[in-house]
Structure formats: C-alpha cells, structure tokens
Amino acid sequence: MTGYFDHAATAPLRPEAAAAMLPWLTERFGNPSGSHAVARAAREAVDEAREVFGELLGIPAGGVVFTSGGTESDNLAVLGAAAARPGALVTTPVEHEAVLGAVSLAAAASAAAAASAAAAGEVRMLAVDADGVVDLDRLDEVLDRSVSVVSVQLVNNETGVIQPVEAVARRVRRRAPDAVVHTDAVQAFGWLDLRGLPVDLLSLSAHKFGGPQGVGVLAVADGIELPAVWGGGGQERERRPGTHNVAGIVGAAAAARAAAAERDLAVTRVGRLRDRLVAGLVDSMPGCRETAPGRGKAAGHAHLLVEGVESEALLVLLDDAGICASAGSACASGAMEPSHVLLAMGLEAEEALGSLRLTLGPTTTDADVDLALSVVPDAVSRLRAVSGAPSEVRSGVASEARS
Numbered sequence: 001m002t003g004y005f006d007h008a009a010t011a012p013l014r015p016e017a018a019a020a021m022l023p024w025l026t027e028r029f030g031n032p033s034g035s036h037a038v039a040r041a042a043r044e045a046v047d048e049a050r051e052v053f054g055e056l057l058g059i060p061a062g063g064v065v066f067t068s069g070g071t072e073s074d075n076l077a078v079l080g081a082a083a084a085r086p087g088a089l090v091t092t093p094v095e096h097e098a099v100l101g102a103v104s105l106a107a108a109a110s111a112a113a114a115a116s117a118a119a120a121g122e123v124r125m126l127a128v129d130a131d132g133v134v135d136l137d138r139l140d141e142v143l144d145r146s147v148s149v150v151s152v153q154l155v156n157n158e159t160g161v162i163q164p165v166e167a168v169a170r171r172v173r174r175r176a177p178d179a180v181v182h183t184d185a186v187q188a189f190g191w192l193d194l195r196g197l198p199v200d201l202l203s204l205s206a207h208k209f210g211g212p213q214g215v216g217v218l219a220v221a222d223g224i225e226l227p228a229v230w231g232g233g234g235q236e237r238e239r240r241p242g243t244h245n246v247a248g249i250v251g252a253a254a255a256a257r258a259a260a261a262e263r264d265l266a267v268t269r270v271g272r273l274r275d276r277l278v279a280g281l282v283d284s285m286p287g288c289r290e291t292a293p294g295r296g297k298a299a300g301h302a303h304l305l306v307e308g309v310e311s312e313a314l315l316v317l318l319d320d321a322g323i324c325a326s327a328g329s330a331c332a333s334g335a336m337e338p339s340h341v342l343l344a345m346g347l348e349a350e351e352a353l354g355s356l357r358l359t360l361g362p363t364t365t366d367a368d369v370d371l372a373l374s375v376v377p378d379a380v381s382r383l384r385a386v387s388g389a390p391s392e393v394r395s396g397v398a399s400e401a402r403s
Contacts, residue, residue, distance in 0.1 A: 002322045003368040003375075007208075007300055007361035008157060008187060009326055013251075014210035020254035021212065024247035032244045033235060042246045049253035056260050057202065057219045058195030065226075065236045066249050067216035070186040070205030074098040075105075076218055076240060077201040078151055080226040081180040082106035087148030088119035090179075092126045092134050092163075093344035099151050099184050100340075106149070119146035126152075131292035132161050132345045139168060143175035150179050154197075155187040158341045158357060159291050160301020162192070169198040180224060190259050190361070191267055191298040200224045206248070210362070211255035215248035262362065270360050271299035273369050277358060278302050280373040285380055291342075291355070300360040308384040310353050317379035323372055326357045 004012070030042035046066070054061035067073045079102055082089060087110070091103050103123055111121025124142040127135045134152055143150075152168050155161070169181045182201040185194060190209040194202065201224065206215040220226055220239070232241025259266075278290050287307030306314070311327030318325050327339075338352035358372065 001367070001371060002324065003371040004363070005302075005323060005325045005358040005360060005368070005372060007364070008160075008357065008359035010207045010213060011190075011210045011361050012363055013207075013212060014255045014258050016258045017211050017251035017255040021247040021251035024250050028246075030246070032246060033233065042244070045246055045250050046244055049249045052253040052257055053204075053217055053219070056195070056256055059219050060222065062237070063220040063222065065218040065220055065240050066244060066252075067218055067240055068214055068242075068245070069216040070096075070184070070203055070208070071098040071216075072240075073186075073203035073205070073216040073218040074151075074182075074184055075102040076226070076229055077182045077203055078102035078149060079106050079109070079229045080239070081149045081182065081201060081224070082110050083113075083227055083229070084225040085148040085178065085180065086110045086113065086120040087179075088122040088124055088142075088146050090124045090126065090139075090142055090147055090150040092128055092152055094128055094132045094156055094158075094341045095151065095153050096157050096184055096186070099153065103149075103151065110148075122146075128344055130346050131295045132156055132159055132341060133292075133295065134163055134168065136164065136167060136171065139171055140175065143172060143179075145176060145178065147172075147176040147179045149182065150176070151182040151184070153184040153187075154192070154194075155185070155298045155301075156341065157187050158339060158355075159303045160187070160297040160359075161292050162188075162296045162298065166198060173198075187298060187301075189256065190263065191300065193260075193263065201226070206252035206255060209255055209259040211252035212248045215245055215252040217252070259362075266362050267299045270362065270364060273364055273366065274299060274302050274360050277360070277369045277372060278304070280369075281376055284373070284377045288380070292345075300364075302358040302360070304356045304358070305347070305351055306354045306356055306380055307351075308354070308387060309380055310383075311355055313383055314354075314356060314379055317382065318375060321375040321379060323375050326359075327355050 030038035032043035032046050050061045050064045053064045089103050107121045107123045127138045150172050152163055154165050165183050172179050172181050180200045183199045184203050186205045200221045202219040204217040207213040226239050228239055235241050282288050289305050291303040338349040342352035
C-alpha cells in the first residue's frame with residue numbers, strides 16, 4: 001500500500017481533466033493562432049477555458065493569461081509589472097523561489113534601465129513572525145510612493161500558513177497607490193475561494209489542483225499594464241508569446257471547475273484528516289511539534305519539526321515504507337541546506353533540517369492517514385536509534401526499532 005502525502009508538489013490528475021484533454025491530444029490538434037476550421041475549434045476551446053477561469057476568479061475573461069506553470073506566472077507578474085513601472089520592490093523572505101528569483105531579476109533590470117527613477121531596483125524585504133506571517137506594521141514602514149510592485153504569497157508552499165493578503169492590499173492602496181499587488185496563490189486554489197481578492201496579479205498552477213503539469217494561469221486585473229518579458233508572437237494579448245498548450249489548458253479548466261465545485265466539502269473532510277494526522281504524530285513521537293500551530297492554514301498542509309532526525313534520511317525510509325512525502329529543506333549540490341522559509345521564521349538550521357511536510361488532497365483517505373501514523377513514528381525511532389538521539393527524545397520508542 002502507498003500513501004501519497006505530496007499533493008503540494010503535484011496532485012493526481014482529476015478524471016474530469018483527463019477526459020477533457022483526450023480529444024485535444026488526438027484528433028483535435030489545431031493551433032489556436034490559425035484561421036482555418038481546425039484552428040478555430042482550438043481557439044474556441046481556449047476561449048471557453050478562459051471564461052471558466054474568469055468566472056472562478058471573479059475577473060473578466062480577458063484578464064486570464066495562460067502560461068506554462070506557476071513559476072512562469074510568478075515571473076511574468078513580477079518582471080512585467082516592474083518593467084512597466086520602475087521603482088522599489090517589496091516582498092517577504094518566505095516566498096517561493098520563483099518569486100524571490102523574479103524579484104532579484106526585476107530589481108537588477110529596473111536599476112539598470114531606470115537609474116533616475118526613485119528607489120529603482122531597491123528590494124525591501126518584509127519581516128515575518130515566528131509563524132511565518134507577514135508583519136503588517138513593518139509593511140506600513142516600507143510603503144511609499146516609490147514602491148512599484150508588492151508580492152506576498154497567499155498560502156506558503158512549505159508550511160501551508162495563510163497570509164493576510166487582503167490586509168496587505170488595503171495598506172498598499174493607502175500608502176503606495178500606484179504600486180501593483182501580486183500574490184502567488186499556487187497553493188491556494190483548491191482550498192480558498194479567490195473571487196474578490198483585491199490584488200492586481202494572481203498566479204496559479206494547474207497541477208496543484210488536479211490539472212495537468214505544464215499549465216499555469218496569471219490573472220490580470222483591468223487596467224494593469226503587463227508587457228511580455230520575452231519576444232515572440234502576439235498570443236495572450238501580447239503578454240505571453242508562444243503556441244498554446246490546448247489540451248493542457250482545457251484540462252486545467254476542467255480540473256478548476258471540479259475543484260471549485262467540491263471545495264467546501266474537501267476543506268471539511270481533508271482538514272479533519274490533516275488534524276488527525278498531526279495530532280497522532282505529535283502524540284506518538286516525543287520531540288515532534290507542528291509548525292505554526294494555531295495559525296490559519298490550507299486544509300491539506302501538515303508541517304512538522306522532528307528532533308533527532310534529518311529530513312533526507314527520514315524521507316528515504318518513508319519512501320521504502322510506502323509513504324510519499326517531502327521536506328521543508330531542499331537538496332542542493334548533494335548537501336542538505338535548511339529551508340529559507342524556516343530560517344526566516346527564526347528556526348535554527350539544525351531544527352530546520354528536521355522538517356517533514358505531509359500534504360493531503362481530495363484523494364487522501366482514512367487508510368492513508370492510518371498508514372502514515374504507523375510508518376512515520378517507526379521510521380523516526382529507527383533513525384534516532386542510529387544517530388544516538390538523547391534518551392528523552394527516544395523515550396517511548398519500541399525496543400525492536402533499536403535493533
């Protein structure tokens with residue numbers, strides 16, 4: 001039996017998406033940019049998908065830009081907005097690397113191209129508290145009319161913590177009225193209703209809510225200038241050149257429609273499973289605690305800090321035992337490095353290296369949770385026995401796990 005707990009990395013393809021995609025992977029192969037009947041059919045399919053996302057996000061369909069995924073959507077938002085209005089950029093240290101990398105690139109380009117503009121190329125990093133939530137008072141301090149772009153994610157991809165993006169946007173409107181507000185909502189769509197969120201730019205990735213990999217959406221509010229960040233054709237109203245992935249776009253829309261229809265039920269059911277999983281693991285493993293307990297989180301996110309183990313070794317044992325999971329740290333150049341998110345929250349590097357991310361989704365069952373509650377404590381106890389963790393951390397470990 002395999003328990004899949006990595007929905008935040010990619011969710012299983014929804015059957016609605018697979019069924020919708022199939023004709024466009026076989027006999028319906030037109031390029032939407034063409035003028036003949038086969039091409040027109042493809043263009044109509046793309047336009048229908050655009051209407052679906054416009055309705056689900058509460059924006060005109062013309063504001064829906066299809067991309068290759070969340071990373072491209074983030075980059076197009078930050079780089080495009082900064083190119084249209086040079087100035088200071090504001091973000092947080094707990095953003096996804098797609099946003100942090102785009103901010104760095106935009107800052108360098110802005111400084112080089114508009115040296116005369118006030119604060120062009122300056123990056124103002126917002127502080128976060130111990131739970132990774134943005135400091136709104138600090139936001140007030142860094143906002144002024146020189147700010148051109150503010151990017152704050154809605155749901156953290158590691159911890160699942162929900163940021164007060166609506167409050168951020170209100171403060172930006174008051175103190176930096178010309179600034180563009182962007183949010184990386186890649187981890188949010190399956191759990192939160194995004195209609196009415198007062199932002200100018202919003203990024204999505206289809207495979208996070210049961211659509212195909214390789215398709216993203218950037219929602220652009222009316223009146224926001226967003227030039228393309230590379231050359232090519234005039235697709236997507238000249239904002240994102242390149243031949244459309246028709247099958248992927250159609251599948252993304254089908255998945256989005258299905259996810260939105262079941263969202264309320266999914267939040268309740270999956271949230272219950274997540275709470276049972278977290279409580280069971282914390283109770284059964286001394287030296288284990290939930291990250292940011294008590295904070296509002298996406299229903300499918302469980303993030304733990306486990307003393308006496310390293311994530312890399314733990315994930316290997318879990319994989320061998322049939323649990324697909326991930327960590328809040330990434331492997332770079334063969335060496336474990338602590339998560340920048342957890343370090344920004346004030347954790348020590350050693351603590352951050354013992355993180356475990358278990359993310360659930362609509363296909364998660366009680367049996368999956370039962371499997372994790374059996375497998376994870378056993379794997380942790382085995383690693384602690386090998387590493388010689390302090391006795392108070394190993395207390396309660398079964399003697400056979402030490403063999």
